Amino acid sequence: MLLAQPEVHAQGGINLELGTMLFTLATFLVLLYLLSRYALKPLLSVMEKREKRIHDLIAGAEADRRAAEEKLREAEARLAEARSEAEAILARARHMAEKEAEALLAQANEESVRLREEARRAIEEERARAVAALRREVADLSVLIAGRILEQSVDEAAERAYAERVLEEVGGLR
């Protein structure tokens, strides 16, 4: 393509060369195309993707934060509910225990009163029976003593002494 030797021009002033200009334009257009196709467009798409990803991440983080807050509120509400329920249960239990204790105490009192009453009645009965038995005994003895006295009415003094002795025996029963 090239012709012989290039002529050599001394450069004075500005020489416009149509060939140089066209070649420069062509070079620039080829560079524009190749650079865009193989470097800038891939780079731009990557930058765009990154921007989108960061945008998505921020949106996701925002959504997560909102969900977490919602859950936290829910948990707090549940906790408060559970606490009040526990308090109610505790109060009820305390109330019931008190009532039961009172009932038990009353029952125990009643029981003790009843037992005392029973014991007194038993003692009374026993005493009455003993007194009755004693009376019978005294009567029998009296009859016995009287019979003895009538059989041996000679010795008055001895009689008295004997009676006294008998009575002393009887008195030992008291």
Added chain:
Amino acid sequence: MTHAAPIVTWMGMRFNLSTMLMDVVAAAIVFILAVLGTRRLTTGVPRGMQNVLEWVIEFVRGIIGSAMNPRLGERYLLLATTLLLFIFVSNMLGLPFAIVVGGVQWWKSPTADANVTLTLAIAVLLVAHYSGIREHGWGGYLRSYLKPNFLFLPINVIEQFSNTLTHGMRLYGNIYAGEVLLGLLAGAAKAGVLTMLLAAVPLMVWQAFSIFVGAIQSFVFVVLAMVYIAHKAEAH
């Protein structure tokens, strides 16, 4: 210090071989760096070159956003990014060294040739006018030359040429002047030991300054490109 340019004529058109070579070199460097940087793309935390390129994209988005509605501007993101990278790399190419063979300079910044900068400016001009027609239709596009009133018609027409001319020449002037001064200092270094010692420090200072200028000029070029496009494409 100017050197001759290797020119060939083909089909009635003149071609500067050195400029064409450097065009391709700059484009290749941009392409290779960008492809290496985007080989293992991650949607996670970007590292290394991917991080740099993402920063460049965000930077260009900022430029576009300052000139026009970002939603409309997204359409010009690839163009603006390519312009920025290509011009920045082009501006840097001439800084570390120049290759001169037999009085002909082969290695330089492609943007130190007005043909390159004007071509880019004209490309931006075409995009701007195409966008204007596309956004407003032929009627709206043509009526925009009569704003704010018909007296402004000549000014509006001249503006199209002057904008494009200054757009291209501003970049060319900065980079070309930088290379001329670098060439002068390098020439002084070649002349003798004493001049080399004298030239070393200013040479380094000027190289550092040229890095700054090259970065700023690529930024300015893209800002103006977006402003011109916005001027045509946005609602008047």
